[in-house]
Amino acid sequence: MKNKLLIVDDEPKILRSLKFLLEENFEIYTSKNSAEALDLFRKEKIFLVLLDLRLKEDSGLDLMKSLLEFEPNAIIIIMTAFSTIENSINAIKTGAYYFITKPIDTDQLLLLLNTANEKLKMIQKISHLEGHIKKDIIGESPRIKEIISIINKIKDTDATVLITGESGTGKELIAQKIHTLSNRADKPFVAINCAAMVGDLLESELFGYKKGAFTGAYKDEIGVIRRTDKGTLLLDEIGEMDLRLQSKLLRFLQAKEIRQIGDEKTHKVDVRIVCATNRDLKKEVEAGNFREDLYYRINVINLVAPSLRERIEDLKYLVPYFIDKYNISFNKNVKGITDKYYEQLKNYRFEGNIRELENIIQRAVLLSTGEYIEPDLLHITTHKAIDPIDDASDNYIKIYMGESMKEIEKKAIEFTLKNNNQNRKRTADSLGISERALRYKIKEYNL
Numbered sequence: 001m002k003n004k005l006l007i008v009d010d011e012p013k014i015l016r017s018l019k020f021l022l023e024e025n026f027e028i029y030t031s032k033n034s035a036e037a038l039d040l041f042r043k044e045k046i047f048l049v050l051l052d053l054r055l056k057e058d059s060g061l062d063l064m065k066s067l068l069e070f071e072p073n074a075i076i077i078i079m080t081a082f083s084t085i086e087n088s089i090n091a092i093k094t095g096a097y098y099f100i101t102k103p104i105d106t107d108q109l110l111l112l113l114n115t116a117n118e119k120l121k122m123i124q125k126i127s128h129l130e131g132h133i134k135k136d137i138i139g140e141s142p143r144i145k146e147i148i149s150i151i152n153k154i155k156d157t158d159a160t161v162l163i164t165g166e167s168g169t170g171k172e173l174i175a176q177k178i179h180t181l182s183n184r185a186d187k188p189f190v191a192i193n194c195a196a197m198v199g200d201l202l203e204s205e206l207f208g209y210k211k212g213a214f215t216g217a218y219k220d221e222i223g224v225i226r227r228t229d230k231g232t233l234l235l236d237e238i239g240e241m242d243l244r245l246q247s248k249l250l251r252f253l254q255a256k257e258i259r260q261i262g263d264e265k266t267h268k269v270d271v272r273i274v275c276a277t278n279r280d281l282k283k284e285v286e287a288g289n290f291r292e293d294l295y296y297r298i299n300v301i302n303l304v305a306p307s308l309r310e311r312i313e314d315l316k317y318l319v320p321y322f323i324d325k326y327n328i329s330f331n332k333n334v335k336g337i338t339d340k341y342y343e344q345l346k347n348y349r350f351e352g353n354i355r356e357l358e359n360i361i362q363r364a365v366l367l368s369t370g371e372y373i374e375p376d377l378l379h380i381t382t383h384k385a386i387d388p389i390d391d392a393s394d395n396y397i398k399i400y401m402g403e404s405m406k407e408i409e410k411k412a413i414e415f416t417l418k419n420n421n422q423n424r425k426r427t428a429d430s431l432g433i434s435e436r437a438l439r440y441k442i443k444e445y446n447l
């Protein structure tokens, strides 16, 4: 199978000649501007990009940053007309794989793309391996057995499932398991994080749109729900969905029909919906943030993902599993951890649950030099006992290895609020977010 290659240049002539030159070896996509390129890149899951640094209205460098933010494994080769060292160094510093100067030497380009292609195959092999390993729920504790037994009972029904539990407890993994055990297993499983997109964007991503329905809708898009037809759709962090979209989702769940934005027609869709959240949705209903009717509609079956503290006996399966996983990624040969440190792990609180355990083991495997992980590499000792705010100086806060993004975000907000005498406007300005977003976070983190 050919790898996909996206070529971004504002000169149609160059796009045409590069397409002609490369289409034998690659599946070619072309674009003249940033917005379209980014959209193609995301939708088509492209990993290889040939990008002109100077586009008519946009900055190639900015586009490159957005592409890498979305897919850090992407390989981006910069084409630059002005071969100044500075431009190229900047691009490489920002994450470009290599650069090539215009006018393009075709032999050099083919050689470069060949090497990039090999690198890409390797990355894909590794992520395939990781994906393979990732798929299963590890653990033999009664709580995990109970979850698997419920999944087995409900797997082939269309009942909506709500998975609740603390962050990092494996809610997404449970959703995947529902899918892989079900009779929908050979159809798509798609996970959408409702917190990652603001209202309108999430709506168009889920429901799709017709060309011209709004600025930027330059072609028809059928949307994730229709793309998941016959499969399973996980709506992760459903508690973050705004009320207007909640109503639309409810209508869809009741009618099983979908209408793209700007379309007259409706389409029947057969998708199993699984929702996940670490919020207490009942409380959100009481507070008026979540529709009660939608809550009952999605909560037909409730699975509670246990915290790692509640199934600490599973460490004996999880630790070797993560050691194997990172032995493969880092090409190491770590055999295990010592009994003493197994005891230490057992007494740790794991507020970030399995995600935190995975981070700890990942780091330990990476840094380990011997066969067994050394005590000081676990780095889990007492940092949770330290109050992050009291421990901060006037100018900085401490972040510890193994902390989740949520913990780090909470600390940053708490600290900035404190430094601004709780003034929300100044805090929001200083953090570069809107006051509305700040209010939301304050509520989320109970600050």
Ligand SMILES: Nc1ncnc2c1ncn2[C@@H]1O[C@H](COP(=O)(O)OP(=O)(O)OP(=O)(O)O)[C@@H](O)[C@H]1O
Pocket (backbone or CB within 6 Å): 134, 136, 137, 138, 139, 165, 166, 167, 168, 169, 170, 171, 172, 173, 174, 236, 276, 277, 278, 305, 354, 355, 358
């Ligand atoms: N039982 C398990 N066995 C193996 N790996 C697990 C298990 N549970 C979770 N993981 C791993 O821990 C990480 C976090 O899991 P996941 O993303 O499913 O958690 P989550 O509950 O959905 O978190 P959040 O609420 O923050 O989205 C993932 O890398 C996942 O593969």
